[in-house]
Amino acid sequence: MAITQEEILAGLSEIIDEIAGVPADEVTPDKTFVDDLDIDSLSMVEIAVAAQDKFGVEIPDDQLKDLKTVQDVIDYVGRASVSA
Amino acid sequence: MRIHQGSAGARVLAFGGYQPARIVTNDELSATVDTNDEWIRSRVGIESRRIAAPDETVADMAVAAAGKALAGSGLSPADIDLVIVATCTPEVMIPNTAAVVARRLGINAPGAYDLNAACAGFCYALANASDAIRAGSARHVLVIGTEKLSQWVDWTDRSTCIIFADGAGAAVVGPVAEPGTGDAAEQAPGVGPVVWGSDGAMADKIYIKDRDSFIFQEGQSVFRWATTALHPVALQACADAGVDPAELDVFVPHQANLRIIEAIARKLGAPQAKIATDIVNAGNTSSASIPLALSRMIEHGELSSGDKALLIGFGAGVCYAAQVITLP
Numbered sequence: 001m002a003i004t005q006e007e008i009l010a011g012l013s014e015i016i017d018e019i020a021g022v023p024a025d026e027v028t029p030d031k032t033f034v035d036d037l038d039i040d041s042l043s044m045v046e047i048a049v050a051a052q053d054k055f056g057v058e059i060p061d062d063q064l065k066d067l068k069t070v071q072d073v074i075d076y077v078g079r080a081s082v083s084a
Numbered sequence: 085m086r087i088h089q090g091s092a093g094a095r096v097l098a099f100g101g102y103q104p105a106r107i108v109t110n111d112e113l114s115a116t117v118d119t120n121d122e123w124i125r126s127r128v129g130i131e132s133r134r135i136a137a138p139d140e141t142v143a144d145m146a147v148a149a150a151g152k153a154l155a156g157s158g159l160s161p162a163d164i165d166l167v168i169v170a171t172c173t174p175e176v177m178i179p180n181t182a183a184v185v186a187r188r189l190g191i192n193a194p195g196a197y198d199l200n201a202a203c204a205g206f207c208y209a210l211a212n213a214s215d216a217i218r219a220g221s222a223r224h225v226l227v228i229g230t231e232k233l234s235q236w237v238d239w240t241d242r243s244t245c246i247i248f249a250d251g252a253g254a255a256v257v258g259p260v261a262e263p264g265t266g267d268a269a270e271q272a273p274g275v276g277p278v279v280w281g282s283d284g285a286m287a288d289k290i291y292i293k294d295r296d297s298f299i300f301q302e303g304q305s306v307f308r309w310a311t312t313a314l315h316p317v318a319l320q321a322c323a324d325a326g327v328d329p330a331e332l333d334v335f336v337p338h339q340a341n342l343r344i345i346e347a348i349a350r351k352l353g354a355p356q357a358k359i360a361t362d363i364v365n366a367g368n369t370s371s372a373s374i375p376l377a378l379s380r381m382i383e384h385g386e387l388s389s390g391d392k393a394l395l396i397g398f399g400a401g402v403c404y405a406a407q408v409i410t411l412p
Binding site: 046 | 127305
């Protein structure tokens with residue numbers, strides 16, 4: 001069964017809290033990583049690695065730069081986990 | 085044919101370090117490139133770095149660091165029979181740096197070679213030194229990491245000029261004491277088995293294209309590799325040495341980036357170990373960073389003789405090497 005958007009958001013929130021110290025309730029789909037959540041490019045790599053462990057979806061560096069918002073990551077993980 | 089029988093083990097007898105006089109602060113860099121102190125501290129953890137004088141060479145810095153290590157070891161130049169210089173920024177390709185450095189230190193006719201494993205160079209050279217002593221092809225080895233990265237940095241490129249710096253570090257490595265001589269510490273092997281490797285598929289992540297080019301680094305890819313691939317190497321070095329991570333006194337990774345250092349350290353299961361963070365005031369000095377950090381921590385009284393230290397060098401190639409050592 002495919003993972004739901006809500007499940008991805010919940011998992012992603014946990015990861016972002018752990019790596020960047022952003023409280024889970026601040027992580028909403030419309031937020032941008034850099035401007036809204038103050039997450040830099042190196043933390044994004046750590047988030048991508050943690051997301052790979054959690055969701056089994058690899059996010060390579062050349063894809064990572066296009067993921068600007070929380071929703072972008074949710075969509076990426078959602079698409080990849082369906083096709084996996 | 086006869087072959088040599090070497091020592092039962094090797095140990096580090098002394099460390100020495102050298103930093104150029106000129107301190108370059110983040111604010112100084114901010115005056116010429118679009119960056120600032122807060123950004124640099126948060127991304128790489130550097131507050132200031134040392135940059136060599138225009139006429140100061142990697143050999144000059146190597147001689148300064150090695151002279152201190154030699155003095156600390158209590159040996160004389162005549163006792164050294166092999167000199168290994170780890171550098172990826174030699175002043176010239178021919179002749180090598182090692183023979184020149186040996187000559188300036190008054191070491192007569194040692195084996196002398198340069199070794200390029202980029203930022204892993206010191207750990208590679210230390211492994212070679214230990215093996216040479218154990219094989220009987222050398223008795224006392226001078227191992228030096230020395231770099232003048234400033235001459236390969238584009239000082240208008242804010243992604244690299246904030247990171248790289250100059251300096252040198254050295255170690256004198258010798259045999260363990262023969263049974264019946266010396267104390268227990270002198271009889272115990274002090275350089276553990278090396279765990280090393282490389283991955284040429286990542287050769288395009290850190291490179292200098294040609295002699296007219298500057299150093300290029302794909303920061304995110306290097307960060308991902310360093311924070312995911314290296315802690316297993318470090319843990320294997322502990323396992324091979326029979327040292328539990330919980331027994332480590334200090335973790336001394338190559339001083340690449342404070343966030344890489346902290347990320348690897350978190351994954352070791354060694355919360356009691358001190359972590360070398362020499363990068364804060366030294367910058368990334370490639371093959372010099374590990375012996376430089378160790379010599380400075382020893383000089384500041386942060387470490388004691390007999391401490392167990394886990395070293396891991398990693399960088400362009402990519403190349404990596406780790407070993408556990410006992411501090412002199």
